[in-house]
Amino acid sequence: MNSNMPGLPPRGWQAQILPKLSQIAAGDERIRELRVHGSANDLVSGTDVWSDLDLLLVSEAPILVAEDFARHIEDFFAPSFASQRSCAANKYVVRLVLPDLRRLDITVMPSIGCEVVPQFDAAAEDVEDTVTELVNSFRFDAVLAAVKAARGDMLIGAHLALQLARHALVVAMLIRDREAGTNHHRLGGTRWDAWAVRLASAPSPYTREGITAAIREYIDALDELLLLTHRAHDFGSTNQPLLNLLAAIDAHNADAPGR
Template structure:
C-alpha cells in the first residue's frame, strides 16, 4: 500500500496443466475454521472501509463499516452454536443475544472520522469475542489500528 492508501494489485496466472502437489487437508488445525474465515472477512472489509473513507467515499466506507457489525453478530452466533451444540438457530434468549444490543454503542459510520471510530469499536469487540472463542488466542490488531491512525491523520491534513 502506498502513502495515499492506494494499493497495487498483483494477479498470478496458474497454468491450466498445473496440479497441486498435495490436496488441502481440511482437518488440519486452522483449516476450515468458521471463526478464522470470519476474522479474515472482517479484516478485509475493515481495510476496505478505511481506504474508502480515506478517499472520501462515505457511501461505500459506511456500507463496509456496517458490514463489520454483521460479522460480529455471526461470531456471536457461532459462539452460541458451540455452546448449545446446534446450528439451527431455532431459539434465542441466550446470553449471546446481548451482543446485538452491545453493538448499538458503535459510532454511526457516516463521516470519515466516524467510519474509523466505528472500525476501532468493532475491532475491539471482535477481540473480545475471539478471547471467548479461544482464551489462548492473541490476535494482533496493531497493523489495522495503525492504518486507521494514518487515515485519521490524512483526514486532518489540509
C-alpha cells in the same frame, strides 16, 4: 498526499516492489505474462499511498499459480495480515494485505473456466477454524473500509464498515451454537442477544470520522468475542497494522482542506 505518513507504506512502494514480483513470476515457467493494471498502471508518475497494486498474470493453471505466487510473496515479505479469494469463469483472484499495509490484487487468467473455491461453512464442526476465516474477512473488509474513508467514499466505506458488525455477529452465533450444542434456535432470550445491543452502540459509520470510530468499536467487540474461543491467543495484538492505518487516516482527515 505528497508525503509519507506514519503507519502507511511509503509513497511509490508499488514501483519499488515490482522488480521482486517480476523475479518471482520469472521463476515460474507456468506464468506466461505479468503486467500491472488498474490504478497503479502508470507507475512512472506515481500513485498515492492508498492505492493497491493490481497484477495480471496469464497462465493455464490459474488457481495453482495464484496460490503459489501469493505464497512466494508472503515467504519473501511477511505473512499477510488479511486476504481474500474469488473465482469467476475466466479468472482467479487473490487479494493480499501485507502487515505494512501494502495491498496486492493478483488476477490470474486465461479465458478458461476454473473451479469454485469452497467458502467457509458456518455449520463446520471446528468452530475455531471457522472463526479464523471470519477474523480474516473482518480484517480485510476493515482495511478497505478505512481506505475508502480516507478517500471520501462514504458509500462503500459505510457499506464495508457495517459488514464488520455482521462478521462479529456471526462469530457470536457460532460460539452460541457451540455452547448450546446445536445451530437450531427457535427462540432468543439468551445472554447472546446482548451482542446485538453491544454492536448497536458503535458510532454510525456515515462520515469519515464515523467510519474509523466504528471500525475501532467493532475491533473491540470482536476482541471480546475472541476471548470466548479457545484460540484467542492467536489474534492477540495482531490488529496493530489496522490500528496504525486508522491512526494515519484520522491524521490525514484532520489535515484535509476545510477541516
